[in-house]
Amino acid sequence: MTATITLDRAPLGTPLLLTSTHPDATVARRLASLGLRRGARLSLVQRLAAGGRIVSVSGGRVAVDADVLSRLEAEVAA
Amino acid sequence: MSEAPGVTRTGGRQLPISPKLPTVRAACHGPVGADAGAGAPIIALAGAPNVGKSTLFNALTGLRATTGNWPGTTVDVGRGAWRFKADDRVCACVECSGECAVNRVHEFSLVDLPGTYSLDPLSRDEELTRTLLVDAPVAERPDAVVVVADAAHLARSLYLVAQLRETTHRVVVALTMNDVARKAGVEVDSYALAESLGCPVVVLDPRRRQGLDNLTRAVREALARPTPSPRLTGAAALDDLSRDDERFAWVESAVRAGTTGSGAERVSTSDRVDRVATHPVAGPLLFLAVMWLVFQVTTTVAAPLQDALDGLFSGPVSDAVRGGLAFLGLGGSWVEGLLVDGLVAGVGMLLTFVPLMALMFVLLALLEDSGYMARAAVVTDRLMRTIGLPGKAFLPLVVGFGCNVPAIAATRILGDARQRVLVALLVPFTSCTARLTVYVMLGTIFFERAAGTAVFVMYLASIFAVVGVGLVLRRTLWRTMGAEPLVIDLPPYQAPTARLTAAVSWTRLQGFLRTASGIIVVTVCAVWLLQAIPAKPGYGFGEAPVRDSAYGVAAQAIAPAFAPAGFGQWQTASALVVGFVAKEAVISSWAQTYAVEEPEEGAEDLGDFGDQVAAAFESSSGGHPLPAVWAFLWFLMAYTPCVATLAAQRREVGLKWAVFGVAIGLVVAWLGAVAIFQVGRLFW
Numbered sequence: 013m014t015a016t017i018t019l020d021r022a023p024l025g026t027p028l029l030l031t032s033t034h035p036d037a038t039v040a041r042r043l044a045s046l047g048l049r050r051g052a053r054l055s056l057v058q059r060l061a062a063g064g065r066i067v068s069v070s071g072g073r074v075a076v077d078a079d080v081l082s083r084l085e086a087e088v089a090a
Numbered sequence: 091m092s093e094a095p096g097v098t099r100t101g102g103r104q105l106p107i108s109p110k111l112p113t114v115r116a117a118c119h120g121p122v123g124a125d126a127g128a129g130a131p132i133i134a135l136a137g138a139p140n141v142g143k144s145t146l147f148n149a150l151t152g153l154r155a156t157t158g159n160w161p162g163t164t165v166d167v168g169r170g171a172w173r174f175k176a177d178d179r180v181c182a183c184v185e186c187s188g189e190c191a192v193n194r195v196h197e198f199s200l201v202d203l204p205g206t207y208s209l210d211p212l213s214r215d216e217e218l219t220r221t222l223l224v225d226a227p228v229a230e231r232p233d234a235v236v237v238v239a240d241a242a243h244l245a246r247s248l249y250l251v252a253q254l255r256e257t258t259h260r261v262v263v264a265l266t267m268n269d270v271a272r273k274a275g276v277e278v279d280s281y282a283l284a285e286s287l288g289c290p291v292v293v294l295d296p297r298r299r300q301g302l303d304n305l306t307r308a309v310r311e312a313l314a315r316p317t318p319s320p321r322l323t324g325a326a327a328l329d330d331l332s333r334d335d336e337r338f339a340w341v342e343s344a345v346r347a348g349t350t351g352s353g354a355e356r357v358s359t360s361d362r363v364d365r366v367a368t369h370p371v372a373g374p375l376l377f378l379a380v381m382w383l384v385f386q387v388t389t390t391v392a393a394p395l396q397d398a399l400d401g402l403f404s405g406p407v408s409d410a411v412r413g414g415l416a417f418l419g420l421g422g423s424w425v426e427g428l429l430v431d432g433l434v435a436g437v438g439m440l441l442t443f444v445p446l447m448a449l450m451f452v453l454l455a456l457l458e459d460s461g462y463m464a465r466a467a468v469v470t471d472r473l474m475r476t477i478g479l480p481g482k483a484f485l486p487l488v489v490g491f492g493c494n495v496p497a498i499a500a501t502r503i504l505g506d507a508r509q510r511v512l513v514a515l516l517v518p519f520t521s522c523t524a525r526l527t528v529y530v531m532l533g534t535i536f537f538e539r540a541a542g543t544a545v546f547v548m549y550l551a552s553i554f555a556v557v558g559v560g561l562v563l564r565r566t567l568w569r570t571m572g573a574e575p576l577v578i579d580l581p582p583y584q585a586p587t588a589r590l591t592a593a594v595s596w597t598r599l600q601g602f603l604r605t606a607s608g609i610i611v612v613t614v615c616a617v618w619l620l621q622a623i624p625a626k627p628g629y630g631f632g633e634a635p636v637r638d639s640a641y642g643v644a645a646q647a648i649a650p651a652f653a654p655a656g657f658g659q660w661q662t663a664s665a666l667v668v669g670f671v672a673k674e675a676v677i678s679s680w681a682q683t684y685a686v687e688e689p690e691e692g693a694e695d696l697g698d699f700g701d702q703v704a705a706a707f708e709s710s711s712g713g714h715p716l717p718a719v720w721a722f723l724w725f726l727m728a729y730t731p732c733v734a735t736l737a738a739q740r741r742e743v744g745l746k747w748a749v750f751g752v753a754i755g756l757v758v759a760w761l762g763a764v765a766i767f768q769v770g771r772l773f774w
Contacts, residue, residue, distance in 0.1 A: 038212055042577050044334065045138075045207030047246055057361060061370040062472050064576060071274055072243040073360070075368065075468045077576035 020063055020081035024056045027089040034083050043084075046074045053089055130199045131313055133172065136219060136254075137238030138247050139205035140464075140581040142266040144168065146238055146296035147202040148593050150305075168202030174306045198309065201232060207246065209253045224257065234260040234312050236305070241271035241278045241293075242582065244345050251287060252337040256320050260312045261289045264305055268293055270582050274358065275351045283348025291348075297587050360582040364465065368580075373469040380462070381488040388450050388492040395445035403438025424632040427622055428615065436614030440607050443495060443734060447602050450489065450496035451595035457485075458594075459586035464578055471576050477560035478573055480504070483513045487556060490520030491549075494731045498738035499602060508571050514743045515751045516560050518731050519758075521552035524673035528726055531677055535700040536707075536719045544723075552727055559758060601741070608737075617671055620644065636664070655725065655763035656711035656718030656771070666725065672732040717770025721763035728759035 016031055030052045034040040043049065047070030058066035063078030137143040151170030176196045203219045211217040223231060235254060239247030254261050263284075271278060284291040290308040294301025366372045408430050415426045457463050463482060471481030483504060490497035497517045504510045521529075529548050533541030564571070620641035624634035636642045637660075645664035652658045652666075665680040681699050704715065711718035730736060730752050739748035 039575055039577065041208070041210055041334075042212055044338070045246060045249060046577065046579055047243075049334075049338065057357075058364055058368055059370060060368055060468060061373070064468075066364060066368060066580065070243060070245050071276065072246065073364070073580040073582075075464075075576060075578045075580055077471070080575045080577060 016085045016087045018082050019056070019065070019067075019076075019084045019086055020078050022056055022086060024059070024065075026055060028054050028056075028086040029089045030054060030084060030086050032083075032085040034080065039080060043074075043076075043080070046070075047072060048074065048076075048084070054086070127171075127197065130171070130197050131233040132201060133198045133309060134201045134203055134223065134232035134235045135238060136203045136223065136235055136250060137205065137264075138207045138240065138250070140461075140579060141205075141238045141240040141247060142296050143205060143238040144202060145590055146236075146264060146266065146294070147200060148590070148597075149296040149299050149302060151200055168200075170200055170202075172198040172200040172306075174198075174303075176310070206250065208249050223254070223259065228258065231259070234262060234309055236262045236264050236309065238264045238266055240267045241265050242267045242274050242276060244271075244276075244278070244283075244349060245341055246579075248287070248341045248344055249337060251289070252340050255288065258317050258320055260315065260318060262305070262308050262312050263287060263289060263291045265291055265293045266296060268295065270584070274582075277350045279348050279350070283344060286344040286347040297590060358582065360461070360580070363583055364580065367462070367465040368468050373465070377466050377469045380457075380466070381485070384450075384453050384457075384489060384492070387453060388446055388489070388496065392446040392449050396442045399442045399445070400438060403434055403441070407438070408434050424622060427618060427632050432615035432618040433611065435618070436611035437607075440603070440611065440734075443493075444599070444603070446493050447496050447499070448595060448599055450493070450500070451598045452591060454496075454500055455591040455594040456586045459584070459590055461581045461583045464580050467578055468576070468580070475573065477557060478564040478568065478571055479509055479513065479560070480506075480574055481576075483509060486513055486517055487520055490517040490522065491552075492523060494518055494520065494522050494735040495602075495738045498735060498742050499598060501742055506574075508568065511743045511747050512560070512563060512568055512571075514739055515563065515747065515754060516556050518735055518739075518751060518755055519552060519555040519559055519728060521549055521727050522673070522731055524732070525727060528669075528673065528676050529723060531700075532703075532719055532723060535704055536716060548723055548727055551724060555728055555758065555762075559754065602738070614671060617641065617668065641667075651760075652725075652763075653710070654768070655721040655760070656714060656767040657707060657722045657725075657763075659706045659710050661706065662710070662722065666729070669726065670730055670733065672734070673726070674732075676726075711767070711771070714767070714771040714774055716774045717767045720770060721767040724766055725759040725763040728762060729755045 019028075022028055030048060030050055033050050034043055040049075048054065048067065052069055054067050054069040056065045057068045057073065060066065060075060060077075063081070065076060065078075065081060067074045067076055135143055135147050147168050147170070150172045151168075173195050174197070176194065201222075203222060204216065206216040206219045208216075209220045209224055211220050223235065237247070237251050237254065239251070248263075251261060251263060265278060265280060265283075268278065278293070280291045280293050290312060292301060292305045292308045294305055296302070367376055411430050411434055412421065412426060415421050415423070415429065420426060457466070463485070466485060467480060467482035469481065470484035474481050474483050483501075486497045486500035486504075489500050494517050497520065498514050501510045501513045501517070504513060525548075526545065529545045530541065533544040537544045621636060621639045622632040622634075623640040624631065624638060625640045625643040626634065626638040629638060634642075637646075642660065642664065645667055646660040648667070649658050649660040649663040652663055657663075661680065665676050668680075669676045680703070707715040707718045707722075736748055736752065739751055
């Protein structure tokens, strides 16, 4: 069984598989519209102030703050 | 005003959101001539933000595009005529009038809907799109929907198509950003994609106006087909989560069928730039440098142009009008006063803003088109969140330190109407360069070598006022405005195009001139009129000194209100009244007031003027001139900057909020000034 980790703790540059959705439906829908939904392959490419990250997903880049990242779980992609 | 800001709006066509729904057919009436004729098919342009939708709109409508205010949402919806020739052949007419079957121009009415990723609204902008496409009666919906899709991020763009296939809309997909996709290693097969989506797909480049004819043809062919039945997907029977999964699966299937390659793992040029632009330390420094550049350009570069225009109107133009009136025997009459001191001065003042506004709009367009604005929003997000605003709200506030008028216009970068209103109310507290002239003058008179420090203190006071008023409003009228999490799409950087920058800037400048021209000219004329009307017997129209004019008498009536703040002289009050029109006019009118009162003192000499001002503050403050000067400076910083700002506020957030802003400014200015003087007099 592969260990999951919240995105705020995930390392940069590692291919990840998103395994959860945000508990807030509105935020979850916004994330999904940008490609960040359960099953999506992603990687973190840049640190931002206050723990935020730039996420690479579906060929695009999304800036996400630390609070949102802490509610999203992922596992290292095969 | 207890309701959330931005839910009402003036200046546009009134459209209730509920229960009577706005419709594309009923609601998008722009000025005559801007839109297509009655009966033209209505085509809605929809799509996610940052996919080139508005660029395509401008490319299809040229500069005929107009925007209409949508009350209830405070959303700008563009509408314009999309004109085209229906026949590709060359006509055989000997002398073609343009009305033959081949050359006749046809048109669609094109509606540019607010950017949205889906038909499930998360903001007021997106609510409007859903209302127009889904909730409006079928007969009042657009005849076809062009979904603008980003080829580089196709999956994000197609969810909207997935939802539209469940409605009766004719859909055409316009595929943009194909060059960006190719650079990222993504190749799109438009035929395979069209087959998978079940609707036409047109590859185009709106920034270079390529592929527009193909889009026209695709839309005409779509209109020739009957309205499609809603696609039966089974989604209606599912819960929200399952329905989303079904749609995303359909989108992924279409993307797999229509694309080859993926740029997901490539480190792009944008990534390399973002390592600096969004870096926790370097990012804010770069942002400050960009803002400093914007500030410098809009103040220093525009200044000589403004001076030249000012000189032109106060010199040759005024002289020419005087000469013409003298030729007609009206020299020295009230007609000369009205035309020269009223209309010419008013128009001149308006036009002096044009270089400033043009430069600001160009810079904003460049920042928007390049993709940097999204990064600026990221690096300022944390700071602005303290007053409940997103990071990009910082931009108009910074611009406000140059001039409040373009800063108000810059609030358009904010998508949320409530945020736009809040920032538009905070901008006047940013200390513009016009106020700087008064700071420097009073600093020189009262603080001599410490004048620079005094000016710096005023800028700190300005920041304090912005944050303080922002916090108060956030916790009162804006308390229901939730804090948004930071989830921002970062589009790839791209080189701005001159055509697009010019078109966007010109459209915005036209909008400013249309709205501001009336209020500025009327106000300047009103001030002249008040100064010309004698308030005491013995004077004819235009002959009374300022003290005995209606203007002077009004200033004397207002002056006691400033006594608790230590500057209750009528001359000072009159300077503040003029300052309401424009802070640029404060010093000249102030000096003129003393010159009229005591001409033998030779008030043209700034030294004497300084002595008179110092003596006046000494007298009115009961021997505490320094607290009175600080109180005056605070008042000058905090109350309404000028009528041009008021006009800009009216345009951007409506008359009600503009008036509310004036009231806030006066209250904050007066209370602060009184507090400063009353506390300060205990120590100085």
